Amino acid sequence: MPETWIESTLGDQLREKPRNGYSPKEVASWTGTLALGLACISSTGFSPTQLKNVPSRDRRNLQALLHDGDLLITRANTRNLVGLVGRYRDIGNPCIYPDLMMRLVPAHSVTPDFFEVLLRSATVRRQIQAISQGTSESMAKISGTSIAKVCLLIPPANEQRWITKILDALDSQITFTESRIRKTVTIRLGLAHDLIPVSSDPLLLGDEWELIPLAEVVPSADYGISTALEGDETGTPTLRMNNLSGGRIRLHEVKYSPASVPGHLILRDRDVLFNRTNSIDHVGRTSIWRNEISRPTTFASYLVRLNPNLDRLHPEYLVRWLNQPAIQQRIRRYATPGVHQVNINPTNLRRTLIELPTDLSIQRKINDVLTESERTIDQLRQEASRLQMLKAGLMEDLLTGRVRVSEAEAVLEGLSP
Incomplete structure (x- = not known):
């Protein structure tokens, strides 16, 4: 520790004891007085993202009335989120903080801006999480007494x-x-x-340009393998629906097939994969394979490989076209409902009309x-x-x-x- 710095506790750097706020019952109509919700304090500080209307004539509001620059700390939340701090910024109307937050008034030895930064640091966050109490991860709590013992270094x-x-x-x-x-x-x-x-x-x-059925330029489609997948990396890497995103292949949580895979279902460079089964919001995701994995790789049965006629349709354009929001809406008309998911049959998909430049260079x-x-x-x-x-x-x-x-x-x- 530098010679000019001091070791201290959080309690010694406060002018007064931490004080809980007040949580009156929320009302539906506008009253002119607002209360912060817990979501207003996040890992990045204060943001008025969750405001509630509360009665304006409740005298108990006065003890929790906020002023521009007040430093707040959450005293109850999940263990990862309890003890987050932020400096309140005036929102233009009287505002109070809730019972699940405490107001901290720093001593003159620390500037409010620095105090906020210090309390957000990894070292302090670890201490706060360690002292939080509660048997449930869904709601851990800290108190003014417990956080007063948090150790600080003050320059x-x-x-x-x-x-x-x-x-x-x-x-x-x-x-x-x-x-x-x-x-x-x-x-x-x-x-x-x-x-x-x-x-x-x-x-x-x-x-x-021409407007033609997709089947004219995508003459066939292949279903992926239906083998049960495992985490054992000695098997064949197998792409699933979660690996398709934004037209690209995302290599997170890749699973493996322990069974041998037919040669025609091994992916080739520039293969187009279409997610035929998913929720209505995600069905139809399409990505292009660019040999992101250096060894033979295949794909699961809820994906299909679309095989374009390369003399008329570039795979990259096919992926771009299919991922257009308006086209996604168009193809979802062919979705048939299942128990929890929907399915787009590749035969029906290929009935969709495609807006296609006739010149491959375009x-x-x-x-x-x-x-x-x-x-x-x-x-x-x-x-x-x-x-x-x-x-x-x-x-x-x-x-x-x-x-x-x-x-x-x-x-x-x-x-x-």
Whole structure:
């Protein structure tokens, strides 16, 4: 621990004892007074996402009336969520906090912004989870007495301000990157809508397009294997419905077939897999196989492989077309209900009309444009993930003194404006 830092307890860094809020009965009509719900405090702090109307003339509201900047901590929740903290920000109307939260009033030795960051740190979170009481994981509780014993490391005020500034800068960059992701996703959706027209009138598609039954360009489909699957990796990797997402193959929770697989059911590069059985919201998911697993791989029976005529239809365009929201609605008309799921028979699927560019080069260009957009989204998501990990690591290092402010200032210089 740095020489200028002090070891303390949470209780010693408060001006008054933690106080529970008040939870009057919710009313349906607007009263002008609101109460926070537990969901207003999350791992990222305060957000007014769950507000309730409460009686405005209840005098007991006064003890729980919030002021801008008040620091709140949840005192009851699941063990992973109990003890979350956030600083209340004025919402424009009188607002109280509930009995399942406590208000913390920091001493003058700690700045409120730093105190919030400190109480969110991994070291403090572990202590709070350890002291939480309750036999059920669904509702663990902490008290003002128990959290007062939580151990803290307190740097001088000037270091507190710098630590907060550095972490705020990282937060701003994360927020900026996430905003860019949302904008790029919206642009990509717009591009797909413009590049792949949906129309029941072939005259509206233009001279280079045709509207034909899918069966004309997808002459056959193959059902996957129906063998019981296992976790033993010595078997043949077998893709299931959960491995299809966003037109791509996601390699999480891959299962394996212990039985031998017929050669014609081994996946080939650019094979198109269609999820024929699922809930109504997920049936019809389609992805393309790009040899994501380096050894022979097959697919389960609730998936079908669509076999396009490569002289007329690029597999990549087929996947793009099938994943269009309007096309998903079109093909779900063929869904037949089961007990808990629905099914789209591949024979019925192939009766669907497809909007098809007659020139393969146009199909390829459509895919190239959308692929480039998705590449940008992937890069931004990787950057956001990198910043999140950087913040988590740097936060812990700064709050324990392993990295001093003077060393961390370089982080600010390396961030984009």
